[in-house]
Amino acid sequence: MDGTARQTEVPRLMILDVDLRHRQGAFTLDARFQSEGRLTALFGPSGSGKTTLVNAIGGLLRPTQGRICVKERVLVDTRQGIFVPKHRRRIGYVFQEARLFPHLNVRQNLHFGRWFTPKRERVADFHAVTELLGIAHLLDRWPSTLSGGEKQRVAIGRALLSDPQLLLMDEPLASLDEERKAEIYPYIDRLRDEGDVPMVLVSHSVPEIARLATSIVVLNDGRVTASGLASDILRHPRFFPQAGLVEAGALVEARVLRHEEAYGLTVLQAAAGTLTVSRLNLPVGAPVRMRLRARDIILSLAPPEGISALNVLPGTVVAIEEVEGSGVDVTLACGSDSIVASVTRKSMERLGIKVGLPVQAIVKSVAFDRDALGTVHAKNM
């Protein structure tokens, strides 16, 4: 699809348009961003104002000043004196703790929002939602008998069945262990790809947003420090000071090109080139989303010889950004993908790296979206 074809499309609906200031004691939230993503992640360390922001969107809090639009409907505009109360916003909210009603069973909890939705606006299909979330067998249970993961799935289902215009999720998986999280991720994937409710996910985990987000808003100390497409934001380690160079990196979409069964390897085709990784249990042609972490990229001026790494992507330096400490982030264009390498200032000067220089990126390891929590190492034998 080329650029001109896109321009003729109907303009996409702006899902979130936020510009607000809120004072709470010594803390000030001053946030301004737009998003049209199917899943917008609000990312930031604790205390950065993520929850305050979603509470303002959900109507649990009245911002001191500002404007909030969801799908181009004004929910808050302090200048015009508009404040739509939470029960009229049609915004689903999945809380950190599931907040299921203890006096209602799972079925009644799921139906709760439906009681308050006008009949003609009831679109979400009860059976489809319970199937999608894998909770159809829990309908007659009481909330107190459910596991943490089951509770959260019921809470997501309850919010979806109220036919929201937008689904807010405030670290819905924070209280769960890795195993339970892994149990819920696929359901959120499916909601993002198959459902028709855009989502906002609060998270402080880079692997989590790398796996789930299509757009990212980075919050730091009450301010938006970056926002945009997930692939653009994740490239820049400096947006993730607390995760640092460890986790940030480029998001690259690829497809399975072929399997090399004899070596137990899989070859992936990305715009940047081919990458060889350990055998993936996926059919040829299947899409994969992976992260090339900035600290896992080594730069070389000439195509390397005599080293064991299989993954070398040719590219051109398009940007060099100073970061705190001794490092710099070097952004490369490799085909239509861009990837980022973290190198020291000393290496940069020694290699004479400057914008426009052709370089080779040696990829030490690849992290996969499919299981972003574990890193599959690129083969280097």
Added chain:
Amino acid sequence: MTDWLSPEEWTAVRLSLKVALVATSASLLPGIAMAYALERGRFWGRQALDVLVHLPLVLPPVVVGYALLLGFGRRGPMGSLLAEQFGVVLSFRWTGAALACAIMGFPLLVRAIRLSLETVDRKLEDAAGTLGAHPAWVFFVVTLPLILPGIIAGMVLSFAKAMGEFGATITFVSNIPGETQTIPSAIYTFTQVPGGEGGALRLAFVSVAISIAALWMSEWMARRVRRRFLA
């Protein structure tokens, strides 16, 4: 079967039950509203209202009865209004006894409901709001079911208080057999006359039995509610 109590004693028992039931059920809705206002309300004079509601708990019951006599007696401002406008007379009637019992039990009812209201997780109410429930609906489908155990406890306390109320009742509506002579007044009367010990003892037993039954019933109801929550 009924001969172990004299007809006068039966009358007192029936009257006591009637007065206590009417007092408790009539104060239920105002009790819930008052508990809600005191716990959640942010209005001027809330503290003064709190003190006023709790006064019957600390005042001598006779003083409450006397205040009722002044206010709701035939010549009192409220009493004359009720009598002229609605033909309702409270003084020296069983309805007056019910009023006295309701007021004496009111702080107990309000306190019990308020305590359980305090423990209701406001976050659940927020969640209900985001699901589209208007605040009034949130109260009826979330808050009210969650404070049900407190309401039951409050009603039992209020009922028990009404069964035992003596000072305010006798001051306000006197001790008229068949009209205002409840179990406590009847026991008091029995102890004042020679040979009344038997009647006093029998009524005391009835009193104990009713109290135990009420307690047992409330426990049973609270357990049923709790079992649903924590099954």
